[in-house]
Amino acid sequence: MNRLILIVNAFFAFIILSCSQAPIPEDFSAYVDPYIGSDYHGHVFVGANVPFGAVQLGPNNAQETWDWCSGYHYSDSLLIGFAHTHLSGTGIGDLGDLLFMPVSDDFNYEQSSNEPYPWSALYTHDDEQVSPGYYAINISKYDVQAELTATERVGFHRYNFNASGNSKLIIDLAYGTGWDALTQADLQQEGDNSISGFRYSKGWAADQKVYFHSVFSKEIKGLKILRQNDKGINTVEIEFEGNGELLVKTAISPVSADGAKNNLNAELAQWDFDATKAQARTKWNTELGKIKIGNTDPSTKTTFYTALYHTMIAPSLFDDVNGDYRGADGKNYTDPGYDTYTTFSLWDTYRAAHPLLTLVQPNRVNDMVNTMLAIYDQQGKLPVWHLHGNETNTMVGNHAIPVIVDAYLKGFTGFDTEKAFEAVKSTMLMDERGLNFIKEKGYIPADSTVESVAMALEYAIDDWCVAAMAKKLGKTEDFELFAKRAKYYENYFNKETGFMRGRIADDSWRTPFNPVHSEHRADDFCEGNAWQYTWLVPHDINGLIGLFESETAFAEKLDELFTTEETLNEGASSDISGLIGMYAHGNEPGHHIPYMYAFAGQQWKTAEKVNFIMNEMYTDQPDGLCGNEDCGQMSAWYVLSSMGFYPVNAANGVYVFGSPLFESATIELPGNKTFQIKAKNLNKTNIYIDSVTLNGEPYGKSYITHADIVKGGVLEFTMAAEANKEFGQATDSRPKSGYE
Secondary structure, eight states: OHHHHHHHHHHHHHHHHHHHSOOOOOOGGGGOOTTTTSSTTOOOOOSBOOTTOSOOBEEEOSOOSGGGTTSOOTTOOEEOEEESOOOSSOSSOOOOOSEEEEEOTTOOGGGGTTSSSTTOEEOOGGGEEEETTEEEEEETTTTEEEEEEEOSSEEEEEEEEOSSSOEEEEEESSOOSTTOEEEEEEEEEETTTEEEEEEEEESSSTTEEEEEEEEESSOEEEEEEEEEETTEEEEEEEEESSSEEEEEEEEEESSOHHHHHHHHHHHOOSOOHHHHHHHHHHHHHHHHTTEEEESOOHHHHHHHHHHHHHTTSSSEEOSOTTSOEEOTTSOEEOOOSSOOEEOBOHHHHTTTHHHHHHHHOHHHHHHHHHHHHHHHHHHSSOOSSEETTEEOOOSSSOTHHHHHHHHHHTTOOSSOHHHHHHHHHHHHTOOTTTHHHHHHHSSOOTTTSTTHHHHHHHHHHHHHHHHHHHHHHTOHHHHHHHHHHTTGGGGGEETTTTEEOOBOTTSOBOSSOOSSSOOSSSOSSSSSOHHHHTTOOTTOHHHHHHHSSOHHHHHHHHHHHHHOOOOOOTTSOTTSOSEETTEETTSGGGTTGGGGGGGGTOHHHHHHHHHHHHHHSBOSSTTOBSSOOTTTHHHHHHHHHHHTEEOSSTTTTEEEEOOOOSSEEEEEETTTEEEEEEEETOOSSOOEEEEEEETTEEOOOSEEEHHHHHTOEEEEEEEESSOOTTTTTSGGGSOOOOOO
């Protein structure tokens, strides 16, 4: 009897223990391959960081040409060290601050001091390991195993020196990726095992400043200055007694070396590298797990989660743990009560990357908007392309405006609404960068301003956003002004050719005109041509349709875009890539175009085009991006499109249906809610939407609103191999341009 009681008790104890154990969380990081986009023109960052972290710690090559904008390219095989800041996917290089390179005792600088990086070492990809929050490489030349991980503001290095003799570490302050040139630097030893310093540089960011503090797990045996000039200390060699393990913790700050020291003490007081690596992976898993996809092949899962990973490298934090940051006016500011961000690639990211953040990173949206409003206060206008406290004025348009207006229209309230409207309105009423012509003539003369057509079309989008915000705020006079200006795109449409084209100061069309190749020394377009820019009216597609002879003519012209056999000339921009006919998926101005068919009642054509792009232009290989990643925009297009929808107008909260790629996708929402997307009968041939239900009820629209998504619920597509041309065909089922 006693034995039976023991067995029964043991059984129930096992049941209770089994029920009480939490399920093992899914390791989403295992699906990420950071090499994707590191080849061809992807320009992605490869290395160790945490989501939206200030530190991007990774390997650097010696090349400084266009495809090395991130400091690293998959085709390369020469390591020069590990820098603590990087850009991801941009078309201009900068950052690359604080280059560290471990070398063995037999390294002798004097023997090769005439070389730019005499400590460089060859490697192969077999020597590397890379995953979210972690990078490792075996540097065979020096017999050093190097490992990297990070917190938000601290880079953590673990070096194992296996060669005999002492250990050495080269720290180069002169190096900067691509365009970045040193203007002033300093490095000083503090105590037995730490250093502090700064690096000032001029490049894309004309006045960049980064301060740092490093602590070593061993005492410093010797510190030798290798290079020094009128800019200060450029390069040093630090020596440590013996070989074996050396740990290095380096914190950065935009404000001061003391700020960096405080960041290190707050974020990484301990010396446990493996625990920090695990913590970084946990942070990635938390953010990646905000979208869960099911029932797909491993290759597609890798492509998806790597894309989602790439949307969380930028914007990046630009403040200390106490909130202090460096403003756009070069002054240091104390904690404003929110996190400050930088690396705003707004010409790219306003289109889909920022709308994606409103779904999966709503806790960061207010902070990013507040950062932009602070920049407005400090420099007198909203950011254009902001980088480490600097306005670069890169690309056309003022696209902080759609980001701010999108947040406002979606109900975000963590910022001053009236201040936000003042900022968007006054930015668009300036006289710089062609806006004076917008106010005077309603168009920008091509003989006065380079990229005039692209510039004016982007401004029309911004004007629509100001009008939409004005309307909701009840500012009738402002609404009427900016709604009128939002229509100025019509001044560029030439009905005779069916293209947007430049016009000169006397109001005549610029000639000669070729929609593929510019015949003018000063091009009217920005990284594109008339084929791509004719469709850059995402805010008023119904109005654009009206400029054609008929809805049918509009759709036929769209067809021609994807099927034309015209080719680019040899001198065409490398950004015009990922071509299908003249549609260029490798650059951002066209990302909404495949979804425009839905506005003409032909959603099934959108499904065809989107499905093809997802399967042909995105892969799980190093060359798996067909153009620059551009701080998350290229990947955000895929993340949203693969779930079945895309925000054509980036600020009106409407997502147009395409062709879902997964049988299920679940978005985590605030308040323990979820929005689940299901695709019934989905396979590689069933790419068309036959019908839709929302929360079990028939749903005939070819779009869904942000308001419906954030309520939570279930959206179910029924897929078919043949197009149901009736779906989304009725006028009241189509997405529409307009104001609430």
